[in-house]
Amino acid sequence: MDWLFIKDIFHQMLLGIPLTLQLTAISLLAGFVLACLVQAAVTSRHGLVRGPATAYVELFRGTPLLLQIFLIYYGLGQIGLLRQSFIWPFLREPYWCAVLALSLNTSAYTAEIIRGAVQAVPPGEIEAARSCGMSGLLLRRRIIWPIAVRHGLPVYSSEVIQMIKATSLASIITLNEITGITYRLASDTYRVIEIFTVAGAIYLALNFVVSMAFAILERFLNGHLADRRA
Amino acid sequence: MTTLPPQTASSQAAKVPAISVDGLHKHFGAHEVLKGIDFQAYDGEVVSILGSSGSGKSTFLRCLNLLEMPSAGRLCIFGEQVGLKKTSGNLAIRDQRQVDRLRTQVAMVFQNFCLWQHMTVLENLMEAPVHVQRRAKREVRDEAEAMLERVGLIERADFYPAQLSGGQQQRAAIARALVMRPKALLFDEPTSALDPELVGEVLRVMRDLAAEGLTMLVVTHEMGFARDVSNRIVFLDQGRIAATGSPQQLFGGGVNDRFDQFVSRFNS
Numbered sequence: 001m002d003w004l005f006i007k008d009i010f011h012q013m014l015l016g017i018p019l020t021l022q023l024t025a026i027s028l029l030a031g032f033v034l035a036c037l038v039q040a041a042v043t044s045r046h047g048l049v050r051g052p053a054t055a056y057v058e059l060f061r062g063t064p065l066l067l068q069i070f071l072i073y074y075g076l077g078q079i080g081l082l083r084q085s086f087i088w089p090f091l092r093e094p095y096w097c098a099v100l101a102l103s104l105n106t107s108a109y110t111a112e113i114i115r116g117a118v119q120a121v122p123p124g125e126i127e128a129a130r131s132c133g134m135s136g137l138l139l140r141r142r143i144i145w146p147i148a149v150r151h152g153l154p155v156y157s158s159e160v161i162q163m164i165k166a167t168s169l170a171s172i173i174t175l176n177e178i179t180g181i182t183y184r185l186a187s188d189t190y191r192v193i194e195i196f197t198v199a200g201a202i203y204l205a206l207n208f209v210v211s212m213a214f215a216i217l218e219r220f221l222n223g224h225l226a227d228r229r230a
Numbered sequence: 231m232t233t234l235p236p237q238t239a240s241s242q243a244a245k246v247p248a249i250s251v252d253g254l255h256k257h258f259g260a261h262e263v264l265k266g267i268d269f270q271a272y273d274g275e276v277v278s279i280l281g282s283s284g285s286g287k288s289t290f291l292r293c294l295n296l297l298e299m300p301s302a303g304r305l306c307i308f309g310e311q312v313g314l315k316k317t318s319g320n321l322a323i324r325d326q327r328q329v330d331r332l333r334t335q336v337a338m339v340f341q342n343f344c345l346w347q348h349m350t351v352l353e354n355l356m357e358a359p360v361h362v363q364r365r366a367k368r369e370v371r372d373e374a375e376a377m378l379e380r381v382g383l384i385e386r387a388d389f390y391p392a393q394l395s396g397g398q399q400q401r402a403a404i405a406r407a408l409v410m411r412p413k414a415l416l417f418d419e420p421t422s423a424l425d426p427e428l429v430g431e432v433l434r435v436m437r438d439l440a441a442e443g444l445t446m447l448v449v450t451h452e453m454g455f456a457r458d459v460s461n462r463i464v465f466l467d468q469g470r471i472a473a474t475g476s477p478q479q480l481f482g483g484g485v486n487d488r489f490d491q492f493v494s495r496f497n498s
Contacts, residue, residue, distance in 0.1 A: 125347065128403075132358035
């Protein structure tokens with residue numbers, strides 16, 4: 001085992017972590033905001049709102065993320081009107097294309113997670129809140145959302161982990177996050193086993209931290225299930 | 231319909247009913263559950279609402295705080311008419327704030343307790359007084375603790391609902407309703423989801439409340455409670471009030487055949 005080499009590539013790959021985390025964090029944040037809107041639209045009473053929102057969810061869940069990245073990075077540039085517009089300086093950058101694709105993609109999944117979590121709130125507890133004079137935002141803020149968060153959190157932790165791994169696709173459009181650096185190292189040295197193993201270990205470590213963080217959060221929120229867990 | 235005059239009719243004539251409905255109708259699709267109900271409950275009355283399953287008694291009770299929207303009819307709470315507007319289907323709430331305010335005055339206890347699982351018992355009690363009625367937290371906490379003391383759950387204040395027995399949960403739910411200082415309390419089959427040996431502790435709390443003069447409307451299958459505790463029986467049959475009167479009058483028999491049949495099933 002060439003520990004010196006491993007140490008060297010490890011240090012180089014660590015430089016990709018900030019970009020990986022940045023892509024993940026921005027996309028998750030934007031995706032979550034978007035997901036809330038999409039979820040509200042999906043559960044809307046008006047068919048004209050519900051239809052497009054449902055189509056949006058199906059479209060982004062039903063097509064590969066890699067294709068979405070390609071379409072946004074290579075495809076949008078071919079639309080002349082877009083090239084003249086004020087957003088072109090952003091869409092020209094692979095960074096923002098990756099953020100856009102990742103955000104849209106995670107928003108579709110997250111919208112479904114939110115929908116499931118809200119639907120799983122026991123109707124009886126909502127009725128009890130109504131019968132105590134709660135309605136509108138107060139009812140959501142005090143009862144529905146706190147319960148839904150507890151239902152949705154375990155599923156959402158998987159989505160976060162998926163997203164950390166999904167940022168590796170951004171390497172295809174020239175971004176030097178962990179996988180981008182890894183790929184460059186591999187094509188420079190051809191020592192693929194060491195290189196891809198170390199990269200895998202870095203992703204594993206990152207996701208382990210995420211898992212732990214969610215586990216702690218869940219434990220904190222789910223005091224009411226303490227007995228059932230035992 | 232068999233109507234007997236309430237025993238204290240003369241003293242009630244001048245008073246405004248606590249809860250009053252006129253011509254209450256409710257249908258689910260083509261199925262008509264309530265077919266025109268006129269009903270008044272007066273301050274301090276304990277009314278037991280009886281009827282076989284499907285008679286509409288739970289639906290009737292739920293219409294009184296608009297958890298179920300009536301299809302037609304007029305609803306007054308302590309003389310205040312609840313604003314309802316016509317839509318293509320059921321009536322709709324005209325002013326949500328009025329309904330929210332009235333719901334704290336006419337609190338409800340559910341068959342399945344419906345405590346908020348993610349809050350402790352004490353938090354359950356404090357939720358509505360603090361966040362709906364906007365009363366001072368410290369004062370509410372004292373009152374909530376006193377209420378838990380009263381229903382015998384003070385040592386369970388920091389437990390979560392899932393850690394309590396059914397009977398304890400229902401007593402906590404009753405306490406949650408009481409901390410809002412309601413003027414009337416609706417009970418929707420409060421003992422039906424309980425193991426037989428736990429029914430007694432809940433009924434004991436309800437008897438105490440009745441003795442204190444709280445206005446209570448109780449949908450129940452507990453004939454003992456209906457006979458011994460309530461001032462008045464309302465017997466629903468196929469969406470109508472088939473008979474109403476004092477427990478002595480109705481349980482004496484011979485007033486209404488359907489009621490006698492209904493009661494005989496409990497005695498066998």
